[in-house]
Amino acid sequence: MILKEETSDGSTKGEDAEDNDAYRIFAAIAYAVVLIVIGLPLWWKTTDVYRVSLPYSRIAALDSLDVTLGMNISISTIDPARGGRLVADLKDIFKTSKLFQLTFLALPLEKKDLASVHSPEDLENASLQPRKPGELLLLEVPGLSRFTANHVLAGLKRTVYFSSETTAVKLSEVLESWLLQEKSLRQTVAAMTAPTETDQDRSGRRRMPTAAEYDIMITVVNPEPEKLHLNWDLPQAVQDYLEPLLQELSLLAAYAVKSQWLYFVTLNVQPKLVTETSGSGYQHYALAEDILPQIITPLEKKLASHVSRNPCLNFIVYIPPCEAAPLHIYRRQGMRVKGGVDAFLSPRWGGIVIHNPSSLICHNTSVPEPKEYSPDTAAIMGIFLAQLRLLMGIPELKEISRVGQLPLSTVSLRQWEFDALLRVRTLEQLTSAKLTLQSLSQLLGEISNIVINDAVGSSIYRAVNCVEHAADLLKTGQLDQAFNESKEAFLSAEAAFTDPSLLALLYFPDDQKYAVYIPLFLPVMIPVILSLKSIHAWLFGRMNFKTKLKED
Amino acid sequence: MKSQPMDNLVYLEYAVAGIIRYWLINSDYKQTIGDRVEISTSLNSWRKVTEGAYLYSEGINPYVGDNFHETPLGLIVFNKLISHIPQWIGIIFIVCDLVTAHVLYRTAQTFMSELFSRQMRKKEKYAKGTETLLLKQSDLVLPPVYVASAYLFNPYIIFSCVGQTTTVFANLCLAFTFLLMIKGQRIACCSVLALATLQSLYPATLLVPASIYLARAESSSSLEDKQSLRASSCILTVVTFISALLLLLYISSELTGGWEFLHATYGFILNVPDLRPNVGLFWYFFTEMFENFRLLFICVFQINATLLYLVPLTFRLHDEPMLLAASLTALMAVFKSYPSLGDVGFYLALLPMWKHLFNFMQQGFVVGCSFLITSAMGPIVWHLWIYSRSANANFYFGVTLAFATAQIFLVTDILLAYINREFSLYHGLHHKGSGKTTKLVLE
Numbered sequence: 005m006i007l008k009e010e011t012s013d014g015s016t017k018g019e020d021a022e023d024n025d026a027y028r029i030f031a032a033i034a035y036a037v038v039l040i041v042i043g044l045p046l047w048w049k050t051t052d053v054y055r056v057s058l059p060y061s062r063i064a065a066l067d068s069l070d071v072t073l074g075m076n077i078s079i080s081t082i083d084p085a086r087g088g089r090l091v092a093d094l095k096d097i098f099k100t101s102k103l104f105q106l107t108f109l110a111l112p113l114e115k116k117d118l119a120s121v122h123s124p125e126d127l128e129n130a131s132l133q134p135r136k137p138g139e140l141l142l143l144e145v146p147g148l149s150r151f152t153a154n155h156v157l158a159g160l161k162r163t164v165y166f167s168s169e170t171t172a173v174k175l176s177e178v179l180e181s182w183l184l185q186e187k188s189l190r191q192t193v194a195a196m197t198a199p200t201e202t203d204q205d206r207s208g209r210r211r212m213p214t215a216a217e218y219d220i221m222i223t224v225v226n227p228e229p230e231k232l233h234l235n236w237d238l239p240q241a242v243q244d245y246l247e248p249l250l251q252e253l254s255l256l257a258a259y260a261v262k263s264q265w266l267y268f269v270t271l272n273v274q275p276k277l278v279t280e281t282s283g284s285g286y287q288h289y290a291l292a293e294d295i296l297p298q299i300i301t302p303l304e305k306k307l308a309s310h311v312s313r314n315p316c317l318n319f320i321v322y323i324p325p326c327e328a329a330p331l332h333i334y335r336r337q338g339m340r341v342k343g344g345v346d347a348f349l350s351p352r353w354g355g356i357v358i359h360n361p362s363s364l365i366c367h368n369t370s371v372p373e374p375k376e377y378s379p380d381t382a383a384i385m386g387i388f389l390a391q392l393r394l395l396m397g398i399p400e401l402k403e404i405s406r407v408g409q410l411p412l413s414t415v416s417l418r419q420w421e422f423d424a425l426l427r428v429r430t431l432e433q434l435t436s437a438k439l440t441l442q443s444l445s446q447l448l449g450e451i452s453n454i455v456i457n458d459a460v461g462s463s464i465y466r467a468v469n470c471v472e473h474a475a476d477l478l479k480t481g482q483l484d485q486a487f488n489e490s491k492e493a494f495l496s497a498e499a500a501f502t503d504p505s506l507l508a509l510l511y512f513p514d515d516q517k518y519a520v521y522i523p524l525f526l527p528v529m530i531p532v533i534l535s536l537k538s539i540h541a542w543l544f545g546r547m548n549f550k551t552k553l554k555e556d
Numbered sequence: 557m558k559s560q561p562m563d564n565l566v567y568l569e570y571a572v573a574g575i576i577r578y579w580l581i582n583s584d585y586k587q588t589i590g591d592r593v594e595i596s597t598s599l600n601s602w603r604k605v606t607e608g609a610y611l612y613s614e615g616i617n618p619y620v621g622d623n624f625h626e627t628p629l630g631l632i633v634f635n636k637l638i639s640h641i642p643q644w645i646g647i648i649f650i651v652c653d654l655v656t657a658h659v660l661y662r663t664a665q666t667f668m669s670e671l672f673s674r675q676m677r678k679k680e681k682y683a684k685g686t687e688t689l690l691l692k693q694s695d696l697v698l699p700p701v702y703v704a705s706a707y708l709f710n711p712y713i714i715f716s717c718v719g720q721t722t723t724v725f726a727n728l729c730l731a732f733t734f735l736l737m738i739k740g741q742r743i744a745c746c747s748v749l750a751l752a753t754l755q756s757l758y759p760a761t762l763l764v765p766a767s768i769y770l771a772r773a774e775s776s777s778s779l780e781d782k783q784s785l786r787a788s789s790c791i792l793t794v795v796t797f798i799s800a801l802l803l804l805l806y807i808s809s810e811l812t813g814g815w816e817f818l819h820a821t822y823g824f825i826l827n828v829p830d831l832r833p834n835v836g837l838f839w840y841f842f843t844e845m846f847e848n849f850r851l852l853f854i855c856v857f858q859i860n861a862t863l864l865y866l867v868p869l870t871f872r873l874h875d876e877p878m879l880l881a882a883s884l885t886a887l888m889a890v891f892k893s894y895p896s897l898g899d900v901g902f903y904l905a906l907l908p909m910w911k912h913l914f915n916f917m918q919q920g921f922v923v924g925c926s927f928l929i930t931s932a933m934g935p936i937v938w939h940l941w942i943y944s945r946s947a948n949a950n951f952y953f954g955v956t957l958a959f960a961t962a963q964i965f966l967v968t969d970i971l972l973a974y975i976n977r978e979f980s981l982y983h984g985l986h987h988k989g990s991g992k993t994t995k996l997v998l999e
Contacts, residue, residue: 034871
């Protein structure tokens, strides 16, 4: 096609002209071919936004995913008939529960299991304790009144001991408000899904937000170090007291414990000087309850606690200088805090303990400055432990008459408390993952400009799979696996939502794209489009000519 | 056929040009000239060649890093040159330049005689009154001299030679391609073209005019069916070229023990990763475009440089393959990814072959002034941008863009002059079409 008969002698000028015309048209056609046939698909292919396909329908179906907690509660009584009646009664009471699907089993109880038992504490080590997280055993202990005045005693592991006079109603009350805490769970989920309508309850407001890792920062504030020198091995104290509890909570999250000392920092409030009325003339300083919030903000500025992305719990020990000691906190009613513990807690932030140096050292003028003082580690760490329990979400239990708990000796968490915490966190993480996924899918569906790369796509798929799997596991009552799945779902959903690669082309809307293309390509395309007309005319001219020749 | 005094004049010119180059190479200006971005780009800079040769002599593969973009053949040859005869390297560059000029001289001579013989054959078809347009025997003498002078004394070429850029060798290969093309030697032409393509990818477009010439040479010597003979000749040319190229690539891979050099040479030319400013158009666009559109724009620019004008120009200029080859060389020099002034000077040297078209050029003055002004303003604006920091990249790109526009105007003007002349030859000097004097203009 490139070469043609160049000059065959005898051809007329007319044919040459026609061939020249043909070549002109071929040249125009070549331009059009390259620009339109090669150019347009090339442009389309190289500038489409890379988006991995997402399971939008599955994410939408998560809304109607019913999350119910399946739980096996075994009841062991000496009299099987009574056990059967209790089972029937409890089933009746709990059949309206929206969140829980409780299965009550009556386990027969052997007299010999109780024979060698002298106290409920011995029963704790018996083999009939349920081991699986989420299970409960209600055990009738005849003669419970020998040990305690209460009718129902919540054990340290997953057992509740009740006496022979306890009714099903009392048991259901204990289950509802102590062990299951259904109302709190429902309120937590409602507060997350519809935050404008419902608020968290008291323990929910106090509880730290769910995260994979927490930072714990322990600060010792010594305003006048030249006068008072503290002799305290803080890392060892942390190791001795906090580590066991953190070890038990390690299934929930990881903890990074840091400690620091702050000098020359004061509380910036003026406590009132109070003279005791008992006549000893003993003076102390009083901090009213309503100025306690003013202490936190100036202190927090100096804490340097925001150096990581994890939520931080701050535990502060304030040692007042000898001139301002002893410092006590007064409640609104004008009374001192019971138990002689001057400490307060700020929800979702941390706690502050005011530890007064002993008056012996302070009033001993023969000792030169700086005076040496060793704080009472057990007292301070005990308060921190109590505050840590509250901040991590173990609630204060409502008082029920004739119901008590076995006191904690070495174990820092009762296992049923831990189960309840697992339940709350699982539901929180599931709900958060669900909400994140739904908002993300709505965002990605609406804005077609967002790049969805493989990492984000796989995170989303993993999150959806984990949510569905966690819901299944919850239904069958496997609480610890459900918690792990829900944590995975929560982290994957967060990772997908906050991935920076989503923004790569976001601020490059379509009209800007065309504004870039048109000045570049339109001047090139105009002659091509115009020449299409002449190409068309020439082609039709040729065809008409050929048909005319045929007709002739 | 060749007149002796003209030859003597040309040899004198070689001597003078050689002396000029020799003086410049041994002066203080050599380094300044060699460092200028207009003269040496990442592809043809001698500094990179010495770095690559040093790495190679130390046993390190120079293609692993991002710095060396010569072909393996070039690497071996330059390595030998640098290690054994470093003091003669300047002389070698000068000699190559003079050889290129001589090859162009011979090409121009052959082309002028071919023009004349073709004109004789077509004389009957021309209109009356066009005798003033026709070439005379005396017109055939000067253009080759002009071609040689245009190559020898063009400042662009002188600077390119003094700066010791490898464009000198690329121009040598191109010149030999032109000569062998017009002489009709298939294997030699394809080999030299393969060598030129090996170094920079774009001379592959010259395969089309080369196959036209070779087919015409074959079919003119025989009396058989011209159409199929030409088709088979074309196919044979293409096959020869591809096999020569593959052979060279294979030899290159054997020399360096692998195929990484492809990424460093062809990959570098096609992907344009180095955005150092030069006289081309690529760097400015690619510094400011989004990553998302980079692939699209690379494809668009490379198609523009190679494919877009090849087919239409071939359709229009199938009768005149030499003009086609020169136009393609010019367009290549404007639109390639890393052009330098050596490429520009090469096709400017070819222009005097169409001295008879200069009468029909309409924009000669504008083009000439643009060339002068942009060539002077380029270094000034560069100094303002880089050293005085009172200008920015837009200034330099503006000057470069004006330079490219001037070149494009030059090419289109020559082509239009050719079409004008053909039209006038066939239809008379003043064509009375619908009662008015018509003239073809570019629109």
